[in-house]
Amino acid sequence: MGYAYLLLPLAIYVLVILIPVIYAAWISLFDWDGVSAGKWVGLHNYAQAFHDPAVRQALIHSIVLVFFYSIIPVAIGLILTGIIARHPLRAVGMWRTILFLPQVLSVVVVGVSWRWILKQDGPFNQLLRAVGLGRWTKVWLGDFTWALPTEGALGTWMLSGLCMVLLLAGAQSIDTELYDAANVDGAGVIREFLTVTVPGLRNQIVVALVLTFAVSLNNFSLIWVTTQGGPGQETQVASTLIYSRAFIVSAVGDASALAIMLGVLMMVIAYGFTRLSERA
Amino acid sequence: MSRPKPSETVTRYLLLSLVAVGTLAPLAIVVLTAFKKPGAPVSGVSWPRDWSWHTFSSAWHAGQFGAAFRASALISIAVVAIVTTASIAGGYACATMRFPGNRLFFYVLLSGMVVPYVVLVVPIYIEFQNVHLLDSYWGLILAESGLYLPFGMFWMHAFFSSVPRSLIESGNLDGANSFRVLVQILLPIARPVIATLMMLTFLSSWNEYLVPLILDGSGRIQTVSLGLASFQGQHLTDVPSLSAAAIIVALPAVMIYLITQRSFFRGLLQGAIK
Known part of the structure; x- marks a missing residue:
């Protein structure tokens, strides 16, 4: 009986996920440019990936972005929630609507906007000059040292509000008597934060971490619209590397192997996350 | 206090x-x-x-955003309809019915949620090339539906799991079959959660860039995101036009968000904070 309900979801799943993944696993065993006949190479594409400096570099960049997309927004959200949520808040709806707004915008809109804001004659450098930091002005997304942290900061801008919305909502369900009890015990602001706010928000913290982590590894579009992985390879991450290998340099077998490896890695990490949240 | x-x-x-x-x-x-x-x-x-x-108005005409709006609206509406229907059906079955493999089905479907889209879209491209679904509305709609379905399943599964079993059993006692229980008892109370899922799916589809970039490589179907990206390529130094184009593309999503935000957040927080 239950199978009838699964017909539509399973059909979509088989067509869009299962068949492509099996097909990609097959292709990953070939040296193939996507057009001419492929050459069987066995596991060579996988073995090569472990020694490929470009792959290692892209992974390191991805990890740096996880820090900016996931750790910093959750930390900002937690600290602000700790300060703000100790008492009922007025106009909750208005704050929520504003903080969530970046989630509603197309990543292309975000990329196009920030690309101009961060240009040499853009508003950000104008602001730096206005406050006397004129010697810090640069083309932020075109600078070899600063392009990657700048991409990260865009992620922090996009996702901090989302984390705050989640954490503020969770904080409303914390029993206010816990704060009073902590005060009676003479707990300071920091003790109160660590013993009442953080434990009370455990579930929301896990949700926020998982959500932002997924966004950070799905960040192809923002990077592609702003820098296409450049300057040089400075903002090349796992997803842009796979795309360029498949469609720019036409190394389809190689790209498929990388895609399979990234997929497996993500499943392992996700499994670790669930185990962790069950234990907590 | x-x-x-x-x-x-x-x-x-x-x-x-x-x-x-x-x-x-x-x-x-x-x-x-x-x-x-x-x-x-x-x-x-x-x-x-x-x-x-x-x-x-000049950006609207130069970027041919009229055609892009039609294409994106068509794709988004179809994707919302498919994902919502499939998620309700699948989430309902996996959460409330017992049959061999119901947990397995759910976890298999869910695994799609943690895999980056690029990992899936490259293989989808290779498959669609063989079955001639590239550069077509059907291809884009099918691919986006598949990519958003795991989250939809997760979302509806969480809702149906939270419904008290006694509610479903009372329906069964009255002799209602599982479809009547779903339509007459469960869907009415699921409305805020479903509305939020539809909204999230619409936003994902309207704002999608990677899927049309890869599966519509010829640019035959110009979606709003593709349109804005190529507009950026053509008007790199014309900052006012570029800004206007960005606003044109963002406006429908922002308007719908502002109009529905009350019920949107009710469903979002009900779904995420349990």
């Missing part, structure tokens, strides 16, 4: 305002710039001297 001290109240709202300004300032800058004349040289932000609506 202790009342906040006045100094504390000031700190709290000052901090919130700072975050709000930080969120809105970049968007306000883009809006201000869009009101300058098309092609006018722009350096930094400044108040537009004479407000020109003309930039919007």
